[in-house]
Amino acid sequence: MLKTVEMIIDFRRTPPALPPLSIMDSTVAAVETFKLLGSIISRDLKWDTHTAKKAQQRLYFLRQLRKFNLPQELLKQFYSAVIESVLCTSITVWFGSVTKSDTRRLQRSVRTAERIIGVPLPTLRELYTSRVRKRAQKITLDPSHPCYPLFELLPSGRRYRATNTRIARHKNSFFPRAIYLMNS
Template sequence: MTAKDPSVKFLKFADDTTVISLIQDKDESVSRREVEWQAHWCGQNNLQLNTLKTVEMIVDFRRNTTALTPLTILNSNVAAVESFRFLGTTISQDLKWQTHIDSIVKKAQQRLYFLHQQRKFNLPHALLIQFYSAVIVSVLCTSITVWLGSATKLDIRRLQRTVWTAERIIGCPLPSLQELYTSRVRKRAGKITLDPTHPAHYRSEQLPSGRCYRALSTRTIRHRNSFFPSGYPSHEQLNLPH
C-alpha cells in the first residue's frame, strides 16, 4: 500500500497508518482520492478500517483560513481533532509541544518514585544511574530531536527539574537535558548524512571546504527551531571522516 501522488505520504507502523497530505490552492481532491484508494485497497486485501479510531488533524498557519469539507471514509464521518498521539508523541495542530511535555513530565515524575525506592535499598551509584538512564531518560528523550528545539523555556525548565531531582536522589551529577538533546541531534544528523536513501539526506549539503554543512535558509522561527537547521554541525562534532 503506497501513495500514488508525490504530495501524499503514507507512514505505516504495525497496524496503524498515517496519511499526510499537502493541500495546495484549496484543492483537496488529491488528498481525498488517496484516502478513498486506501479504503478500497484495504477492502480488496481483507483489511477492515476502524473509522471510529480514525481522526483528521489540519495544520494551517495562513492568516485567512477556510473551513475544509469533513472527511468521510466508507460513509462514516471522520472526527476532526486538535491533537493526536503518533507513536508515543502527542502532535498538536499548532505544532506546539506543551501537551506532549505535560505527558512526559507526569511520566518522569512517577518513575522518580521508583528511583527513590531503589536509593532506599542503598544500591550503588552505578546501578542507580543505569536505572535512571533506562527508565527515566528513555521517557525524557522520546523523539526529543523533534520537539525540544521548539519548546518554551518554561517547559524546558520543567523537564530539567526532573533531572535535578534525580541528581539529588542518586547523589551525583547527571547530563543536563540540553546535553542529552545535543548528543541525540548529532547522532541522528550523522546517520542522515551517511545514508543516501534517507528522505532528508538531500538537506545535508557540504560547504566547499568539506568541514561542515551548509546552514538551511529559514523564514520563520518555527523552521529555525526545528531539527534540520540545527542538526548539521561540523565533521569534528559529528565524528565523521573528512
C-alpha cells in the same frame, strides 16, 4: 472504530474552510490533538509535556531503590533506562519548540534524580544536542534516507550548507539545528 483521524496544521491568520475528508464513504474525524508514538501533538504544533508527569512518577522508584542502598552505578543505569528514556522520547522533534517554563519543569526531574543518585547527570539540552547529532550523522551516512539531500556539503567538503530562514519555528526545528551541530 477507525484509526484514521484528520488534523489540519495551518498557521495562516484566516485558514480556509475545508470540506470534511471522506474515505470509502466514511467521514474521517477531525481532531485538535493526536497521540503519536507516545507523544501528544496539537494543531499548533505545541508539544504537550506529559513526559514531566511520567518522569516524576518514576522518580518514586528511584527513591525506593536508593533506600535499599543500591550502588550509584546501578541507580544511574536505572535512571537512564526508566526516567531518561521517558524524558527523551521524541526529544529531537519537540525540544526546539518547547517553552522555557516547560524546559524548567522537565529539567527539575533531572536535578531531582541527580540529588537522589548523588552524581551529575546530563541536562536536557545536552541530551537533545547529542541525539540530534547522532540522528543527523545517521542520515548523512545513508544515501537512501529521504532527508539525505538536505545535508548538502559545501564545495570545500568540510561543512554542510546551512538553510536560510527567518521564521523562529523553522530555525529551532531539527534540520537547521542538525546542520549547525554538524558544522560545529
